[in-house]
Amino acid sequence: MxxxxxxxxxxxxxxxxxxxxxxxxxxxxxxxxxxxxxxxxxxxxxxxGGVSNGSGGGNETTTPDVKTESIKAYYTDPELMELVEGTADISYKEANEKYEAAYKALQKSDNAEMIPLWEKIELNSVKFENGALTIDVTVPDEANLGAGGESFAVHAIKKTFFQFDEVKSLQLLVDGQQAESLMGHVDLENPMTR
Structure with a gap:
């Protein structure tokens, strides 16, 4: 009021x-x-003079509209035996926020049959420029999933972000540096491409 x-x-x-x-x-x-x-x-x-007059459907703020999108997100089953496709609704205002929201969707699941592979892997930053998406993460010891889990995690992030047509390559950084492996078991492509 x-x-x-x-x-x-x-x-x-x-x-x-x-x-x-x-x-x-x-x-x-x-x-x-x-x-x-x-x-x-x-x-x-x-x-x-830069002041919004409120016309345009009663929207009195000058902030960009929040967009909501339903995306595919990838998890594993409780036995860590297969990659499982799920859906998640994400909300964002700016393009960079879309990728942050998609990453956060990989970190949580409301379905007991879909276990998040990225839950304990902390997101440091996301940068998108000219079709190249760079995601910088920190992988604590408790996030180590073994060889099978790491393979599923890499496939999950690739499938999640390559569903966006504008993303042509995905570079994963660990603490700001290119890494040969996320958790020490599976080789990473630097960068991953479609």
Missing amino acids: NKKIWSVGLLAAVMLVGAGCGEKPGAAPDDTPGQVTPAPDDQTGQGN
């Missing part, structure tokens, strides 16, 4: 300043500090 009152008050102030300044020929130049002037094609007189 307070946010709406402040938004209405701020909008009214901007309108008054914009209307007062916009009608005086020969007024102060555009670079005067604190002055809000309307854009030449602005019919509302509100100017373009």
